[in-house]
Amino acid sequence: MNAHARKVVKEEPLIIMQLPSDANSTGRDFKGMELGFLKEVLDSGTLNCVRGTQVKTFEKDFAARYGVASCRAVTSGTAAIHCAVAAMNLEPGDEVIGTTITDMGAITPILYQQGIPVFADVDPVSLNVTPETVAERIGPRTRAIIATHLFGNPCDIEGIQAVGAKHGIPVIEDCAQSYLATQNGKLTGTIGAIGCFSMQQGKHMTTGEGGMVITNDPAHARHMRLFSDKAWGYEDPKPDHYFLALNYRMTEMQGAVARGQLAKLDSVVERRQMMAAYLDYLLGETPGVTLPKALPGSTHTYWKYALTVDPEAVTGGVDALAKQLKDSGVFCVPRYVVKPAFECEVLAKRNTYGSSSCPYTCTKNAGGAPPSYDRADYPGTILGLDRVLVLPWNEHYQPEHVEFIAGRIKSAVAALRQPQFAGV
Numbered sequence: 292m293n294a295h296a297r298k299v300v301k302e303e304p305l306i307i308m309q310l311p312s313d314a315n316s317t318g319r320d321f322k323g324m325e326l327g328f329l330k331e332v333l334d335s336g337t338l339n340c341v342r343g344t345q346v347k348t349f350e351k352d353f354a355a356r357y358g359v360a361s362c363r364a365v366t367s368g369t370a371a372i373h374c375a376v377a378a379m380n381l382e383p384g385d386e387v388i389g390t391t392i393t394d395m396g397a398i399t400p401i402l403y404q405q406g407i408p409v410f411a412d413v414d415p416v417s418l419n420v421t422p423e424t425v426a427e428r429i430g431p432r433t434r435a436i437i438a439t440h441l442f443g444n445p446c447d448i449e450g451i452q453a454v455g456a457k458h459g460i461p462v463i464e465d466c467a468q469s470y471l472a473t474q475n476g477k478l479t480g481t482i483g484a485i486g487c488f489s490m491q492q493g494k495h496m497t498t499g500e501g502g503m504v505i506t507n508d509p510a511h512a513r514h515m516r517l518f519s520d521k522a523w524g525y526e527d528p529k530p531d532h533y534f535l536a537l538n539y540r541m542t543e544m545q546g547a548v549a550r551g552q553l554a555k556l557d558s559v560v561e562r563r564q565m566m567a568a569y570l571d572y573l574l575g576e577t578p579g580v581t582l583p584k585a586l587p588g589s590t591h592t593y594w595k596y597a598l599t600v601d602p603e604a605v606t607g608g609v610d611a612l613a614k615q616l617k618d619s620g621v622f623c624v625p626r627y628v629v630k631p632a633f634e635c636e637v638l639a640k641r642n643t644y645g646s647s648s649c650p651y652t653c654t655k656n657a658g659g660a661p662p663s664y665d666r667a668d669y670p671g672t673i674l675g676l677d678r679v680l681v682l683p684w685n686e687h688y689q690p691e692h693v694e695f696i697a698g699r700i701k702s703a704v705a706a707l708r709q710p711q712f713a714g715v
């Protein structure tokens with residue numbers, strides 16, 4: 292377009308809709324019970340959970356909602372994973388299988404417990420580990436499996452549990468993103484040996500920061516409770532600091548907010564699912580775009596709404612589509628975490644304890660084959676990251692928000708459609 296033409300063409304004003312966000316009060320709700328419970332805490336003068344009642348009540352309520360014997364509230368999802376890994380009582384150099392696409396909080400606790408993270412590849416569409424990819428990584432030093440239910444979409448956790456059981460290896464479910472998601476009628480977090488949750492700002496329920504571990508195994512329950520509190524045996528006749536452990540106690544203020552949030556959780560999940568179903572309906576069959584889909588018998592609870600984009604059908608793939616969407620007012624994240632966990636410096640450069648590279652180099656099992664942190668061994672991960680486009684999702688979305696998002700996606704895909712898909 293020349294300078295003259297630029298002057299005479301009148302551009303349509305771009306209508307931007309403000310979408311609710313989990314970063315602030317447009318997409319978070321702390322009204323009602325949270326305030327009442329918080330006032331109770333402050334009025335009581337007891338802010339610490341050892342003496343207070345809020346965290347204890349929250350743990351009881353969470354256990355009742357999940358139908359499990361034991362819950363322990365902690366300071367973050369990372370702390371929850373750390374408690375679960377600690378319960379595995381690793382020997383230095385033992386291996387724990389994790390997922391290549393997850394939060395680093397699901398991986399570094401393995402190193403803190405002197406374990407070596409080994410990775411299972413993921414399915415390129417769901418970006419979840421599978422029973423097959425986990426089974427491929429089991430070796431003589433494997434002591435646990437951590438399976439993340441990414442974006443709120445359950446992995447085949449029953450299949451992974453069966454693989455673990457065959458080898459006597461416990462499964463830790465990372466449910467930071469999958470509150471109330473189910474598989475064959477069972478809640479994620481109750482299928483493996485231990486379930487871990489995060490209550491960080493953007494999760495289905497939040498206390499700003501926070502976490503939870505759940506289990507039906509009394510030995511795991513005791514170990515995790517002790518680990519979260521300097522291994523001091525409060526209720527024992529002769530308490531002591533029994534083993535190496537930290538302080539991951541949740542405060543009473545967090546416990547108060549968590550109780551209110553838990554009471555809202557079912558409704559939060561229902562609203563997220565309803566609006567996700569509406570977006571599925573509006574997008575329908577969009578060539579080049581695969582919509583998120585739960586495995587048969589599973590329910591997805593939509594922490595995020597993740598699409599897969601085929602660059603053969605959409606010119607420029609996820610990057611071009613993301614740019615168009617952002618320019619037209621729909622925030623989104625192409626490629627999610629951008630690179631697999633094993634390419635982050637902490638793992639790739641073994642930046643652990645000083646310059647030692649422990650536990651990779653200084654364990655009694657040293658000398659075994661090192662884990663593969665080579666992307667050539669993870670084709671599903673590389674393909675999945677190249678194609679995933681993550682849309683924020685929120686329980687405060689209304690039909691008009693979803694219609695806005697769908698409209699923008701459809702226009703962007705139409706504008707980028709490769710000629711051979713033009714008539715589709």
Ligand SMILES: Cc1ncc(COP(=O)(O)O)c(C=O)c1O
Pocket residue numbers: 367368369370393394396397439465467468489490491500501502
């Ligand atoms: C899948 C997954 N695991 C673990 C974590 C760690 O949780 P936190 O940030 O509360 O430490 C997160 C966090 O955001 C997560 O999404």
